[in-house]
Amino acid sequence: ALAFLARPRGVRVPLRGRHVFITGGSSGIGLAMATAAAREGARVSILARNAARLKEARDTIRAATGQEVGVHAADVRDAEAVARALAESGPVDVLVCNHGVFVPQELEKQDMEEVKWMVDINLMGTFHLVKAALPAMKARTRETHLPASIAIMSSQAGQVGVYGYTAYSASKFALRGMGEALQHEVIASNIHVSLIFPPDTETPGLAEEHKRRPELTNIIAGSSGRMKADDVARKALNGIKSGKFVVPCNFEGAMLAVATAGLSPQSSPLMAFLEVIGAGLMRFVAICFQWNWFSTIENWSYSLLPIDYLVTSS
Numbered sequence: 095a096l097a098f099l100a101r102p103r104g105v106r107v108p109l110r111g112r113h114v115f116i117t118g119g120s121s122g123i124g125l126a127m128a129t130a131a132a133r134e135g136a137r138v139s140i141l142a143r144n145a146a147r148l149k150e151a152r153d154t155i156r157a158a159t160g161q162e163v164g165v166h167a168a169d170v171r172d173a174e175a176v177a178r179a180l181a182e183s184g185p186v187d188v189l190v191c192n193h194g195v196f197v198p199q200e201l202e203k204q205d206m207e208e209v210k211w212m213v214d215i216n217l218m219g220t221f222h223l224v225k226a227a228l229p230a231m232k233a234r235t236r237e238t239h240l241p242a243s244i245a246i247m248s249s250q251a252g253q254v255g256v257y258g259y260t261a262y263s264a265s266k267f268a269l270r271g272m273g274e275a276l277q278h279e280v281i282a283s284n285i286h287v288s289l290i291f292p293p294d295t296e297t298p299g300l301a302e303e304h305k306r307r308p309e310l311t312n313i314i315a316g317s318s319g320r321m322k323a324d325d326v327a328r329k330a331l332n333g334i335k336s337g338k339f340v341v342p343c344n345f346e347g348a349m350l351a352v353a354t355a356g357l358s359p360q361s362s363p364l365m366a367f368l369e370v371i372g373a374g375l376m377r378f379v380a381i382c383f384q385w386n387w388f389s390t391i392e393n394w395s396y397s398l399l400p401i402d403y404l405v406t407s408s
């Protein structure tokens with residue numbers, strides 16, 4: 095029954111000879127994806143703010159693959175700059191919205207400026223990109239009769255709320271809502287949305303994040319194994335090529351995908367079967383993880399109470 099029911103239908107999204115546009119392509123996961131896509135024979139464009147880092151990335155990719163990469167300096171918060179970059183680069187076949195910022199902090203201690211900054215870049219920036227790229231992408235799929243892709247970089251913190259990530263998790267959960275609705279709207283144009291959910295990944299961004307990350311965030315995020323940017327990039331590109339809606343990156347990610355399947359599109363009958371069968375079991379595993387996290391948080395806050403309070407209250 096699931097083989098008949100699973101929707102949207104599975105596709106292959108080829109990369110060779112196609113235009114892949116990657117935001118945040120100058121660093122970390124984006125740079126790894128740009129390099130891998132260039133190696134597969136795609137025409138790659140990358141966008142980020144810092145022009146010097148973009149040029150460095152272009153040289154790195156040229157050295158690794160012999161391919162020339164288009165670079166565009168723009169801030170995703172600037173809708174006009176994004177539209178200009180996309181117009182310059184030409185119609186896109188695979189749009190990878192990978193740019194992102196993350197500064198973990200308890201909400202009570204975090205400035206609202208910083209909260210807005212994360213939402214503006216991670217969420218609104220993705221809106222700007224999709225709005226600007228979509229008309230030409232649709233025209234292109236009509237012309238080439240090949241499926242196209244819009245890939246959005248979420249995070250495992252976009253599948254489960256994590257201590258220290260109120261703003262970041264909100265921005266990454268929001269991308270899922272956007273992606274589910276968008277898939278309905280673009281399927282008739284043969285455009286396939288992929289949401290990618292990596293765990294902690296070794297990148298310049300993560301090194302920066304660690305300077306400020308609360309210990310409880312470290313502990314909870316440590317429940318999922320840490321990955322290398324190249325491995326996340328490979329998983330992401332394979333997910334995009336097979337038109338997968340939810341793209342997990344490691345074993346914990348596969349469990350999270352089943353636990354949070356909800357009403358998301360599913361083109362693979364096999365995955366649909368695992369979700370149906372695994373739902374109850376993965377809910378149980380999820381409750382065990384939450385038990386463990388809440389125990390850790392409880393012990394942590396207990397250990398921070400003044401000693402005289404502990405003595406008198408016992």
Ligand SMILES: NC(=O)C1=CN([C@@H]2O[C@H](COP(=O)(O)OP(=O)(O)OC[C@H]3O[C@@H](n4cnc5c(N)ncnc54)[C@H](OP(=O)(O)O)[C@@H]3O)[C@@H](O)[C@H]2O)C=CC1
Pocket residue numbers: 117118119120121122123124141142143144145147168169170171192193194195196215219247248249250291292293294295296297298299300
């Ligand atoms: N590393 C990790 O542990 C994980 C990362 N992710 C997600 O993966 C994505 C990439 O992360 P990672 O590789 O670690 O990040 P990095 O910090 O290493 O790189 C971020 C990239 O995004 C660009 N960028 C940031 N802000 C903007 C902006 N306003 N406009 C345009 N470009 C921008 C940066 O360039 P510049 O600063 O020059 O603009 C850079 O190219 C993010 O969305 C992140 O949330 C998800 C799970 C885990």
Ligand SMILES: CCCCCCCCCCCCCCCC(=O)[C@@H](N)CO
Pocket residue numbers: 196249250251254256292293294295300303314315316317318346347349350353376377379380383
């Ligand atoms: C059903 C069973 C589930 C079992 C596994 C649960 C593990 C969840 C761990 C959450 C990790 C969040 C890491 C976010 C990384 C990130 O996005 C930052 N580094 C910023 O980039």
